[in-house]
Amino acid sequence: MGSESQSVAVAPALGFGAQERATYAQDPFKSLGRLYPEPESPTRTPFQRDRDRIIHSSAFRRLKHKTQVFVYHEGDHYRTRLTHTIEVSQIARSLARALRLDEDLAECLALAHDLGHTPFGHEGEDVMHECMAPYGGFDHNAQSLRVVTSLEQRYAEFDGLNLAWETLEGLVKHNGPLVSAEGAPLGKFSGSELPFAIREYAKSQDLGLDTWPSAEAQAAAIADDIAYDAHDLDDGLRAGLFRIDEMKEVPFLASILAEVDAKYPGLEESRRIHEIVRRSITRMVEDVISESMRRLSELAPRTVDDIRNAGCCVVDFSAEMAAREKEVKRFLFARVYRHEDVLxxxxxxxxxxxxxxxxxxxxxxxxxxxxxxxxxxxxxxxxxxxxxxxxxxxxxxxxxxxxxxxxxxxxxxx
Known part of the structure; x- marks a missing residue:
């Protein structure tokens, strides 16, 4: 489906006025609360309060000097963990608004998702996992949980940020259930054990590790993929790791390139790059909205627990876009992440x-x-x-x- 037809398909969901929250959205006024009870804020919902605590945390500020792909000395215009995080939060809010979810929770989870990342991007994480292998390994999602529940030490009455249950749940179940109904680790943890930070925190609070997270958490997770793909293309092009014409190898990117060149022949390079990136984001976002609306219509959830117990992801790419997105990732892996200069x-x-x-x-x-x-x-x-x-x-x-x-x-x- 082309970008134009997708826009028509999802247009009813893209109202610009205030919308009533869907019944399957997470209601901030029905939160399961915080590990350490606190008086409610008279001016902010629990999720708005969590968002503000994350933004004001030391770990959040440090993201400005943590690598996304390019190390800090390589230039001031490349993404850092902080700018990536802000871009993810924008996409997450857009998805949440279209799907009538709680925008504040989606934004909150997007802002927190990389707090546990090491310096030097994924290379730092890989080496840290290698070093910690005899002691239970290292996982940045689990470390994000550790940051917000233990390592941030700012408040007089507790360690961590004392975030709402729904925020912690979405943060730890970033990519879906972590264990089966019987408690056996799933996914990349299958056959081993959950990371230390998750096992340790589970002693204090049950985050329902055997179910899917809220739709807001799913929106934040897919927003991360969209931002990652589009902006690594942007940075890779601007760094000269590959040429624009090389993107013709990927059908999804080739169609966008043809669209831009047909509409703006002779466009200068920097504007050409931006047009490609923005159209890539738009197509992916519109696909997620359209596909998620289809899945929600089939599931007909009435409550947020219907989302958690659906047995599958409800905010996701269509099968066609998922295949296209994998092609983009393969291209980035070969042209950017495995480029000799980056290596x-x-x-x-x-x-x-x-x-x-x-x-x-x-x-x-x-x-x-x-x-x-x-x-x-x-x-x-x-x-x-x-x-x-x-x-x-x-x-x-x-x-x-x-x-x-x-x-x-x-x-x-x-």
Missing amino acids: AVRKLVARVVRDLFARFLAEPTLLPSPWNRGLEGLGQEQMARRVCDYIAGMTDRFAMDEHRRLFDDTPDLG
């Missing part, structure tokens, strides 16, 4: 993370305050988790500074 930097930053972990684990007294408090009573696994938490919270720049403090041969990323 060269990844190799250097991997060494930084690996060196820092090994040094702090061997000599934990080198950890700065307050991370070096109470070391005497920690076992090896607890010590490794302390080091992991410290490094995972670092920005790219701070990780490089810490490496220079501890080593004489810090790599030059330039």
Whole structure:
């Protein structure tokens, strides 16, 4: 289905005035509450309050100096974790508005979804998982939960941000149920165990790990995919990792390129790139809205629990768009993530993370305050988790500074 016909199909859902929330949306006034009870705000719903707590957190601010694909020294116009997060939140709100969901919860989950990312993007995460393999591994989604429930220490009465149950549920079940009805880990955790942060928090609060999350959480998850694809295309083009004409190898991108060139022949390169990116986002968003409306119509959910117990995702791409999106990802993998220039930097930053972990684990007294408090009573696994938490919270720049403090041969990323 082309972009034009999709626009007609979803137009009724795209009203610009205030809309009544659907019965299957998460009602902020029926929240299951917070782990530590607090008086309700007289001016904000629980989800608006959660959004504000996330925005004001230290972990959120640090996202501005954490790698998306390109490390900070490579230019000021490439995405960081922060700008990616803001773009995801915009798409998530758009989807939520069209589907009559709670926009604040969708935005809140989008803003929180990358709080647990390490410095240096996925390379940092991969190395951290490698270092933590003997101690339960590392997963950035689980680390995001750890950040908002433990590591943020700002409030007088509790650790973490004390977010609403629905926010924590959507954050931890980012990609669907984590366990079967019998409690067996699913997906990438199948045959092993859930990450430490999730297992640890489950002792305090049951987040319903065997069901799907709310439609708002599903909207935030698919918004992440849409933003990731479109903006890595943008950054990859602007970085010169591939040429615009190479996108003709991907039918989805080829059709967009043909549309832009037909309407704007001779358009300058920077505007041509932007037109391709914006049309890519529009087509994907409109497809998700159209497909989700179809699924919701078939399911006919009356409550948010009908969404949780549907047994499948209800906010998603159509089968056709899902196949196209996979083609885009394969193209990005080959042209961007595996480009020799990107791989060269990844190799250097991997060494930084690996060196820092090994040094702090061997000599934990080198950890700065307050991370070096109470070391005497920690076992090896607890010590490794302390080091992991410290490094995972670092920005790219701070990780490089810490490496220079501890080593004489810090790599030059330039």
